[in-house]
Amino acid sequence: MATGILARRLRALVGDDGVVDADDVLLVYECDGYTLERAAPELVVLPRTPAETAAVVRLLAEERVAFVPRGAGTGLSGGTLPLAAPVMVCTSRLREIESIDLRNRRLVAQAGVVNSWVTRAVQGDRLLYAPDPSSQTACTIGGNVAENSGGPHTLKYGVTVNHVLGVELVLPSGEVVRLGGAVEDRPGPDLVGFVVGSEGTLGITTRATLRLVRAPEAVRTLLAIFDSVDAASEAVSDVIASGIVPAALEMMDRLVLQAVEQAFSAGFPADAGAVLLVELDGPAAGLEEQAEAVSAVCRRNGSREIRVARDEAERALLWKARKRAFGAVGRLAPNYCTQDGVVPRSRLPEIVRAIAATAERHRLRIGNLLHAGDGNIHPVILFDERDADEVRRVIEAGHEILAACVALGGSLSGEHGIGVEKIGQMPLLFSPDDLLAMTRLKAVFDPEGRANPHKVVPDAKVCVEARAPRRQAAM
């Protein structure tokens, strides 16, 4: 069907303002947080309700049109890049929190609900939604479910999949299935767990039943300053080995610290090699002892100074500096690219050294933000997209860093997903048989291959043509 006719039929379903087909507006949708590759869809549809979403997908099914789901577009692996998918279905207008059950600690949110709205809705009742990506004031529950997103506090509380009890999924056929729900332990295989983290390749999530957790009674946040990343990494290993599970255990290296300091004046010493941000939470009883134990471990590993946030305002400043660190680093260069890899936590010093070597080899500036307690690294690579050679080196450096993670026994992604960015590296981690199983499982949900094609699992049949519409940034 011609795009014009499709747009008309979609407008009939979602209203005039629910379809974007003007070229200049479509440009907004040509990339998400991963900006190294861009391609605009032919149409963007913005349904207002779960039912409208299903109607849209049914129409696309009738017309055999492939689609790419999108939430807020903060993804960092190019999951929303349209590849052989003319229509983008954006769930950002599904903004309703449909029900809150405080006693059972459940909340049903539509896909477009922004992550931080969930906690805001229940914090008066001393509950919260634990997964807290740094993008939490923008990213959506639909995107979080698709990426199985994490955040600083997932060290203790777990990632999205640990807090999603049910999803409503519009299959690519337009059929709606509810998997799981408010009641746990339904018999049979865990399809909810399978759908979480599937990056929009199995259908569109319209609703999710979330688990709420009790807000911690008391919190201690401390900042330990080190001369080197190595010393800070050793401290991380020792904290973990001591039997204490902090709520968060984050590391920032010198480059990041300097950027953060310029942006927020959070009071970080400019000559520090690395800092650890450690948060402990739980009942007030016992917390002080844990904080002292952590401080002692840090001092033993050469921390030259330890600061304890004295009140909520000081704590907020430390976290603001951490959560906005990507943006702060971004100010140091025209462009930046955030990588995401994982190593076993005891291998942090090795991966950080490997990253430094990569930076040197490719003549790049790379800062490091780490969810250190989880072994989840976020090297931030600075570049200028007008310099084609530099862009090429950025991509190569990213691949090298991920290969190093895998070689150390880690993984290609801890929380940002495979998307288009890492699909070529999946064979580093998985055998052809593993990948074939994944391909077949995708086909169970999406036999025609119309949901977010060419993502997550490399497809032997991906031809150059299918990938032609995208262009490399400034290349």
Added chain:
Amino acid sequence: MSAPSGDHAAALAALASELGADAVREAGPGDLVDGVAPFAVVRPADAEQARRAVAIAVRGGIALVASGLGRHLSIGAPPRHLGLLLRMDRVDRVVEHHAADMTVTVEAGCTLAALDERLRRAGQWLPLDPPAPAETTVGGLVAANLAGPLRASQGGVRDLLLGIETVSGEGVVVRGGGRVVKNVAGYDLPRLHVGALGSLGVVLAATFKTVPVPPGEGAVEVEVASPREACDLALALRDAFEPAWLELVAEAGGPATRVVFGCAGLPPEVACGLLRARTETEARGHRAVEVEDATALRARLAEFPLREAAAILRVSTLPDRTGLALESLARAARDCGVRAPLSAQVASGIARAAIADAVAVAPVLRALRARREDPDAAVVVERASAEVKPRLVGDADPWGDPGESLALVRGVKRALDPGGILSPGRLPGGV
């Protein structure tokens, strides 16, 4: 039992020649699965032998059920066909425990007791406490999604499983997940196997998160007049202090219900938890009694699903309806004139009854399902003896309504076991 048919004889010969004669034997009366007899029992010595055994079954189109020590084989619907019983208990290595990374990779046949012994050397554990740890293997833990009281604070298998290695229904090794605590590369195959009863692959090995063993544990018990009152009190205790475990125990017939509140952590945390629980209890006019050995009590409570009984019925519901679920179970048992000890895990919304009398199981189940007091609840037969299983048909199906995901589950089954040889028929909907 009839003599092995031609196919069977060929498979036996292939198994004996590839795995060695001592790894294969003809099945005996002790090897039945829900009353269904296999013709042979295979006990591979290692993971590679297990893969080969499955490959031989695939070639011969022979159905198989994988098992550890057989302690949990009474879970699920009876297998539709059965040729081989694959005993994984010799595939039992702890492959690696990285204490500093807090992960452990362990083969399917390792028992939870053996694993625990190993992890404790480093002050860690896998915080899952299903019944009979000495007879429960890692493969069974995953396949049957087993858990115990600690589930209230530590989550279930799905929350601790990081990676898996399986043999598919095509005899091919398929891996998913990995060895790191945070990982979103590729589809989440590990979770798909949780609760799949081995029907999507024979588990060879699994990787889990481990956590430090809490230095202290304590508990209080409170007796109240009814399950519903017990549930209300339990939720109030949960709001006063986050428990490590929270159980209700009762007996159909006798209305009194015990609430058991357990907490764990550093000694001051435990002391604080117990104090708060006592204060909250007394404010409601009840008396809290401190338990002498909380860890031992928790282990006893964990054994409930393996009590001497014809069947264990389970109602899964919302936490605040577990009291109601216990009352429904009690009433249904009473109406059918059968004794039924009851137990519930409030935080995860699970209520169980142990039905003593084989003849009563199906009627109790039907009564519960017919009344549908709680539309969201799932009423299932969690375990039942071979004597009971054949009676569980029609509206007394062990799983009940398979729900709207059935078509997807069938598809997933076909994707990973196209020949339908792995535990056929054991999942909801006859999958």
